[in-house]
Amino acid sequence: MTPQEVVERALALPGADDRVVIVDEDTTANLRFAGNTLTTNGVARGSRLTVVSIAGSGTGVVSRAGVTPDQIADVVAAADRAARDAQPSEDARPLVAGEAAADWDRPAEETSIAVFRDLAPALGEAFATAEAGGRRLYGFAEHLVNSVFVGTSTGLRRRHDQPTGRLELNAKSPDMTRSAWVGAATRDFTDVDVAALDATLAQRLEWAKRRVDLAPGRYETLLPPGAVADLMIYLYWSAGARDAFDGRTVFAKPGGGTRVGEELAKLPIDLYSDPGRAGVECGGFTVAHASSRESSVFDNGFTLGPTKWIADGRLANLIQTRHSAEVTGLAETPAIDNLIMEGPAGGKSLEEMIAATERGLLLTCLWYIREVDPQTLLLTGLTRDGVYLVENGEVTAEVNNFRFNESPVDLLGRVTEVGAASQTLPREWNDYFTRTIMPPLRVPDFNMSTVSQAN
Amino acid sequence: MRQIDPDFLALPLRRLADAALQRARELGAEFAAFRLERVRAETLRLFDARLEGSSDADDLGFAVRVVKNGTWGFAGGITLTPEAAAEVAAQAVQVAEVSAPLNREPVELAAEPVHEGVWVSLYDVDPFDVPLRDKVALLGDWSAGLLAKGVDHVSASLMQVKEQKFYADSAGTVTTQQRVRVHPSLTAMKSEGALFDDMRTLAPPVGRGYEYLTGTGWDFPAELAEIPDLLAEKLAAPSVKAGDYDLVIDPSNLWLTIHESIGHATELDRALGYEAAYAGTSFATFDQLGELTYGSPIMNVTGDRTADHGLATVGWDDEGVQGQRFDIVRDGTLVGYQLDRRMALLKGLGRSNGCAFADSPGHTPIQRMANVSLQPAEGGPSAEELIAGVDDGIYVLGDKSWSIDMQRYNFQFTGQRFYKIENGRLAGQLRDVAYQATTTDFWRSMDAVGGPQTYVLGGAFNCGKGQPGQVAPVSHGCPAARFRGVKILNTVQEGGK
Numbered sequence: 001m002t003p004q005e006v007v008e009r010a011l012a013l014p015g016a017d018d019r020v021v022i023v024d025e026d027t028t029a030n031l032r033f034a035g036n037t038l039t040t041n042g043v044a045r046g047s048r049l050t051v052v053s054i055a056g057s058g059t060g061v062v063s064r065a066g067v068t069p070d071q072i073a074d075v076v077a078a079a080d081r082a083a084r085d086a087q088p089s090e091d092a093r094p095l096v097a098g099e100a101a102a103d104w105d106r107p108a109e110e111t112s113i114a115v116f117r118d119l120a121p122a123l124g125e126a127f128a129t130a131e132a133g134g135r136r137l138y139g140f141a142e143h144l145v146n147s148v149f150v151g152t153s154t155g156l157r158r159r160h161d162q163p164t165g166r167l168e169l170n171a172k173s174p175d176m177t178r179s180a181w182v183g184a185a186t187r188d189f190t191d192v193d194v195a196a197l198d199a200t201l202a203q204r205l206e207w208a209k210r211r212v213d214l215a216p217g218r219y220e221t222l223l224p225p226g227a228v229a230d231l232m233i234y235l236y237w238s239a240g241a242r243d244a245f246d247g248r249t250v251f252a253k254p255g256g257g258t259r260v261g262e263e264l265a266k267l268p269i270d271l272y273s274d275p276g277r278a279g280v281e282c283g284g285f286t287v288a289h290a291s292s293r294e295s296s297v298f299d300n301g302f303t304l305g306p307t308k309w310i311a312d313g314r315l316a317n318l319i320q321t322r323h324s325a326e327v328t329g330l331a332e333t334p335a336i337d338n339l340i341m342e343g344p345a346g347g348k349s350l351e352e353m354i355a356a357t358e359r360g361l362l363l364t365c366l367w368y369i370r371e372v373d374p375q376t377l378l379l380t381g382l383t384r385d386g387v388y389l390v391e392n393g394e395v396t397a398e399v400n401n402f403r404f405n406e407s408p409v410d411l412l413g414r415v416t417e418v419g420a421a422s423q424t425l426p427r428e429w430n431d432y433f434t435r436t437i438m439p440p441l442r443v444p445d446f447n448m449s450t451v452s453q454a455n
Numbered sequence: 456m457r458q459i460d461p462d463f464l465a466l467p468l469r470r471l472a473d474a475a476l477q478r479a480r481e482l483g484a485e486f487a488a489f490r491l492e493r494v495r496a497e498t499l500r501l502f503d504a505r506l507e508g509s510s511d512a513d514d515l516g517f518a519v520r521v522v523k524n525g526t527w528g529f530a531g532g533i534t535l536t537p538e539a540a541a542e543v544a545a546q547a548v549q550v551a552e553v554s555a556p557l558n559r560e561p562v563e564l565a566a567e568p569v570h571e572g573v574w575v576s577l578y579d580v581d582p583f584d585v586p587l588r589d590k591v592a593l594l595g596d597w598s599a600g601l602l603a604k605g606v607d608h609v610s611a612s613l614m615q616v617k618e619q620k621f622y623a624d625s626a627g628t629v630t631t632q633q634r635v636r637v638h639p640s641l642t643a644m645k646s647e648g649a650l651f652d653d654m655r656t657l658a659p660p661v662g663r664g665y666e667y668l669t670g671t672g673w674d675f676p677a678e679l680a681e682i683p684d685l686l687a688e689k690l691a692a693p694s695v696k697a698g699d700y701d702l703v704i705d706p707s708n709l710w711l712t713i714h715e716s717i718g719h720a721t722e723l724d725r726a727l728g729y730e731a732a733y734a735g736t737s738f739a740t741f742d743q744l745g746e747l748t749y750g751s752p753i754m755n756v757t758g759d760r761t762a763d764h765g766l767a768t769v770g771w772d773d774e775g776v777q778g779q780r781f782d783i784v785r786d787g788t789l790v791g792y793q794l795d796r797r798m799a800l801l802k803g804l805g806r807s808n809g810c811a812f813a814d815s816p817g818h819t820p821i822q823r824m825a826n827v828s829l830q831p832a833e834g835g836p837s838a839e840e841l842i843a844g845v846d847d848g849i850y851v852l853g854d855k856s857w858s859i860d861m862q863r864y865n866f867q868f869t870g871q872r873f874y875k876i877e878n879g880r881l882a883g884q885l886r887d888v889a890y891q892a893t894t895t896d897f898w899r900s901m902d903a904v905g906g907p908q909t910y911v912l913g914g915a916f917n918c919g920k921g922q923p924g925q926v927a928p929v930s931h932g933c934p935a936a937r938f939r940g941v942k943i944l945n946t947v948q949e950g951g952k
Binding site: 050082087139401 | 500513516518530557651732821857919923951952
C-alpha cells in the first residue's frame with residue numbers, strides 16, 4: 001500500500017469522533033571514518049504509522065513501525081481505546097481543516113548509498129592527501145530523507161519530503177595534539193567540496209603549530225557561525241511559551257507573564273524561522289506525533305510561515321501551540337525546523353572580523369553544552385577543535401581549550417559586532433538540527449571559566 | 456522467571472535469519488549476523504496532575520551485518536519475509552563492497568564460543584499490561600499530593616521500554632532476549648519572589664517492571680512526602696561561597712560522575728580514536744593500561760553486564776558475546792577497558808567482554824557501556840560517618856546538570872540538593888552550587904568510600920554515542936564517597952551576576 005492509501009484506510013475505519021493519521025517513510029545512508037579509513041557504514045529504511053484518535057476531548061496516540069495492511073485496524077483500535085480511556089486533553093481544539101494538497105499523490109522520496117557516488121571517491125582522495133600531509137581525518141557523512149503524510153478526518157491532506165545531509169570532517173595531527181573541524185549541511189551532497197574543506201583543515205592545523213597557554217578569564221571572543229548556531233538553538237529550544245508563562249524559564253517575567261516585547265540585545269538582531277528560506281527549506285506545516293509543552297496533536301497540518309522570535313533585538317514571539325497561545329494571549333507561533341540570525345546590513349565576514357581584532361580568541365566550535373541554571377539560561381560547555389589567538393588582525397597561535405559558563409540570552413545583550421550570516425552546520429546539535437543560517441559574533445567578555453586539558 | 460512474549464516468538468525469526476545468512480554466505484561474506492528487534496516505548500507526561508501527552512510507539516525491523524573482504528557492510532529492513540531478508544543481506548554485502556576502497560584496516564573479530572539460549576530480564580509486572588488510566592491515575596495522585604503541600608507546579612513522567620532481540624550469526628550462535636525497564640520521575644516547582652527553583656525525585660531508572668512504582672525497589676510515597684519542605688528550604692537557602700571544599704557525594708549524584716569520567720573514558724573505541732570526531736577520545740590511552748593511577752588506592756571499578764536490574768544487563772550482547780563482569784580500575788589503577796569483538800582482537804586482549812549494542816534494528820552495533828560501578832568498602836562507613844569526617848564541606852544529592860570535555864578530563868556537575876557540612880554535621884541547604892574538577896585529580900582525592908549499606912544502582916535511559924546517534928540504557932552502582940578539596944563554583948557569579 002502507498003502511504004496515502006494507509007492514511008485513507010486508517011481514517012475510514014469507524015470508532016473515534018475524529019482522527020489524525022501520520023505516515024512517516026524514512027530512508028538513510030551513512031559513512032563513518034577514522035584515522036583516514038572507513039569504520040562503519042550502512043543503509044536503512046523505516047516506516048511508521050501514527051494514529052491520533054479523539055473521543056470527546058480525550059486523545060489516544062499509538063505509533064507502530066512496519067505496519068502491514070492487515071495490521072492498520074489494530075493500530076487504529078488501540079488508539080481509539082486509549083482515547084476513550086483518556087482524561088480530557090487540555091490542548092483539545094477543533095482539528096485543522098483543509099483539503100488535499102496538490103502534491104498529495106506523489107510517491108515518497110528516497111535516498112540510498114548512491115547519494116555518496118561523488119563524495120566517496122572525494123573522501124578517498126582526501127584520505128590520501130591527508131596521509132601524505134601528516135593529517136588524520138575523522139568524520140561522518142549522512143543522508144536522510146523523511147517523507148511525512150498527514151491526513152485528518154476534517155479533510156486535510158498534506159505531505160512533505162525533507163532531505164537532510166551533513167558532513168563532518170575532523171583533522172588531527174598524528175600525535176592527536178592538534179585538532180581542527182569543519183562541517184557542512186546539505187540537501188544532496190552536490191554542493192559539498194571535500195577538497196576545499198580539507199584545505200581549511202590543513203590551514204588550521206598549521207595555525208596550531210604554535211601553542212600559547214592562556215589562563216581562564218573573560219576574553220574578547222569571535223564566535224564563528226557554527227558556534228553561534230549551537231548557542232541560539234539552545235535558546236530556541238528554551239523558548240517555549242507555556243514554560244515561560246508558568247515562570248520556569250529565562251523568558252518568564254518576574255511576577256507573572258512572559259518577557260515578550262522586552263529588549264534582549266542592544267544591536268538590531270533578528271532571530272527567526274522561515275520554512276521557505278533557500279538552502280534551509282523545511283516543512284511548511286506542523287507535524288506533531290504527540291502533545292507536549294511545545295506541541296499539540298490537534299495542530300497537525302497548521303500552516304507555518306516566517307516567524308520572528310527576536311526582532312530588532314526585542315523578544316517577539318515564543319514557541320506556541322494554538323492552546324498555549326490562548327493561555328498566554330500571544331500569537332499562534334508553533335516551532336519551525338530552521339533557525340536564522342541576522343544583524344544590521346553590511347556585516348563583515350569572519351575573516352574581516354579577524355582582521356579588525358587587536359587581541360582576542362577565535363573559536364571553532366562548542367561542545368557538551370548543558371543547562372546550569374534555567375532562570376538565566378546559564379549554559380556550560382567546552383571549546384573544541386581549535387581555539388586560536390588573534391593578535392593585530394592575524395591568527396598567531398593555538399590556545400588551550402576552555403570550559404565556558406555563559407547564557408546566550410545574556411550574551412545577546414553584550415554582543416558588539418554581528419557579521420554577515422551564512423549557512424552553517426552546528427557542531428553540538430547537528431544530530432537534531434541542521435538547518436541554520438548564522439552570523440559570526442564578537443563578544444567582548446566571553447566567560448572562559450576554567451582550562452580543559454583536552455586537545 | 457518470566458517468558459518471552461509469544462507474539463514475538465511467533466515472528467518468522469529463524470526463517471528470516473536463515474535466508475539472510477545463507478544469502479550473505481553465497482555472496483562471499485566472511486562473517487554475517489542477523490538481528491531482529493522489536494522495541495516498544497510508552498511515555499506519559501503529566502503537568503499539574505493532568506495528562507499532558509502520551510505516546511506508545513514501537514520499532515520493528517531487522518538488520519544484517521557482514522564482513523566482506525575485511526570491510527563492514529550493514530543494511531536494515533522492515534519487511535518480515537525471507538525474500539526481503541535475503542535482499543537486505545545482499546544490500547549489506549553491496550555496502551561492504553562499495554566501501555572497501557575507503558577501508559585500510561581489515562576487520563577481524565575476536566573468537567567467541569557458540570551460544571544458543573533465551574534470556575529475560577528480572578521483572579514482575581510487564582508495564583505494558585497495566586492500563587494507561589491506572590498509570591495516569593497513580594502519577595496524578597502523586598502530583599496532586601505535591602500540589603496540596605504548596606508547590607506551584609508539578610511535572611511527572613513515566614517512561615517504559617520493552618526490548619526484544621533475536622540474534623543469529625554465521626558461527627552458529629542463536630539467542631533470544633527480552634528486557635524491560637521503567638523510569639518514573641516527578642519534579643516539583645516553586646517561586647519565591649524573583650527566584651524559582653525545582654526539585655526532582657532521586658528514584659533512578661531501573662531494569663524492573665511496574666512493581667517499581669508500587670513498592671518494590673523504591674518508596675515513592677516516602678520520597679514525595681519530603682519534597683515540598685525540601686524545595687522550600689532550597690529556595691530560602693544562602694548562595695554558596697565559591698572555593699575549595701570537601702565533598703560527600705550521595706550515589707544519586709555520583710553515578711553520573713562515574714558515567715562521564717570513568718564509563719566513557721574506559722571505552723576502548725574512544726581510547727583508540729574511533730569516536731574522535733564526535734563523542735571524543737580519552738585521556739586513559741591504551742599505553743597506560745596497567746599503569747595509570749586513575750584514583751586513590753580505595754578505588755575499585757567494575758564493568759558488569761550481569762548485575763540484577765541493571766539497565767545494561769543482558770544475556771548476550773549484539774555480537775553474540777555472553778554478558779560478563781570484569782575489572783576496569785583495581786586498587787586505583789586502570790586495568791581494563793570495555794570491548795567489542797573487533798577492539799578486543801585489534802589490541803590482543805583475547806575475548807570481548809561483551810559491550811556491543813545497537814539501539815534499534817536500523818543501527819549497527821557499536822561498543823557501548825556496561826554497568827560501570829564503583830565498589831563499596833566491605834564494612835565501610837555510612838553516609839553519616841563520611842559526613843562526620845568533614846569540617847567544612849558540602850553534601851551532594853541528586854543529579855542535574857552535567858558536562859565533560861572530549862577527552863574526559865574537565866567536568867562540571869550540579870545536583871538536586873547541596874547541604875553545608877560544618878564540623879561533621881549538616882547545616883542546611885545551599886543554592887547555586889556546581890563542582891568542577893579534572894577526572895584523575897578528583898578520583899585521587901577520594902579518601903573514603905561507603906559500605907554496602909550505602910550502595911545504590913543509578914543510571915540513565917539515554918546515554919548518547921556514535922554516528923548515526925544511538926542511545927543506550929546503562930546503570931552505575933556506587934556507595935556514598937568522600938572527596939577532599941574539590942573546586943566549587945557559584946553558578947550565579949559564573950553567569951556574571
